[in-house]
Amino acid sequence: MGKGVILMRRTAVVSLCLALVIGNAAAARAQDNTTPNIPDSREHGIVEYVADGDTVDVKLSTGKTVRVRLLSIQAMEQYTYPESNQGIKGECHAAEATLRLRDLIYQKEVRLSSFSSSIKSRGRQYRFISVQIDGVWRDVGAYLISEGLALPMLNPTEYSYNWYYMAFSQWAAKRGVGLFNTSFCGDGPDQNAQLSVSVQWDAPGNDATNGNGEYMAITNGGTAAVDLSGWWVRDSGLQGWKGRHYTFPKGTSIPAGGTIRVHPDKGHHTATDYYMGDHGPIFENVETGKVFMGDGGYLFDPQGDLRAWQQYPTINIGDAAPAGETDPTNPDGLIDPVTGLPFSFTGLLTGDVLVNDGLTTMKLPTDSAV
Secondary structure, eight states, rough: OOOOOOOOBOOOTTEEEEEEEEHHHHHHHHHOOOOOOOOOOOEEEEEEEETTEEEEEEEETOOOOOEEEEEEEOOOOSOOOOSSSSOOOSTHHHHHHHHHHHHHHSSSSSEEEEEEOOEETTTEEEEEEEETTEEEEHHHHHHHTTTTSSEEEEEEOTTHHHHHHHHHHHHHHHHGGGGOOOOOOOOSTTTOOEEEEEEEEEEOOOGGGGGGGOOOEEEOOSOOEEEOOOOEEOOOOOOOOTSSSOOOOTEEEEOTTTTEESSSOOOOSSSSSOOOSSOOOOOOOOOSSSEEEEEEEEEEESSSEEEEEOOOOOOOTTOOOOOTTOOOSSSOEEETTSSBBBBEEEEEEEEEEEEESSSSSEEEOTHHHO
8 A cells, every 4th residue: 555654653742842852953954945945926816716626716916817727736536516515526535625625715815826927737827826824825735635635746847845745645645534545435345455556657768668668566465356347547647538547447357466557558458467548658757856756656446435556755754855845834934933943834634733843844643652
């Protein structure tokens, strides 16, 4: 299953203990990263309509209304787009993402930002969206990812939040929230199947000319065969029409101890190898420098539950963000006068304790300890 952010169990005084332990070292490290790497193309406006979990309409301060696609996240696909909170239909988790986004930003002032003012996605403005919470501008994509309501879809040119998005998603996976609750949409089929996913993201040679050198491998670690008819796989990209996904045909089965592979390009199906068809390479190669990049492979059952996954590269709670990355929960780097450290973010999930080491903001579950 997906590897998540390593978390520890907590005592009632964990936040105070951690603040004392890491405060001085964090402040020293923060001196090397005092200027946040903030996208410098910014506009303000009021959200007039939230279409789905990653698309909204914003009336800018100029009076113009624009459709905006949130950068670097991917909510599940939605099929109906009512203005009310009733009647939203789509893949499992689509409605939950839409309702959460409406709760965060509908009819509120937001800040749109990106490095490039011309970047678009299918005709929509492609932007990070922040809203003021407790007097601090907070990126709403970080909220959706932290709560498991969207997948990180990292962008190589708008990269400021990439590392944090992947860290927050792996933390959500570790907690089993949102998409990573494997029975959220209902039990079964084969609810207790021991399936795992691994991604071969770097094809031998040139990825562009060897798309099928990439693949998702699905392994059955159980003692009985698993019928995968109607199950489907994807990476973080669009799942819809012509999207980067594949649905297994009727009769597909993985024997006990067996593995099947799904390749992104054209090919002839066999009992062990399946082909998405004409997609070329789809999995992002790992980059860990100023521009952090990664991706994931995801296996869904027919009712829409995410049953197995791998997100890469793995980020641990003690890892430091690359120098080019900025905490999306406090992109302006505002300093808390009480702690002398950048503000942590609050209110993502009830009862959580927040830990801020001066460079990275992470959350520990309510029963964690050090």
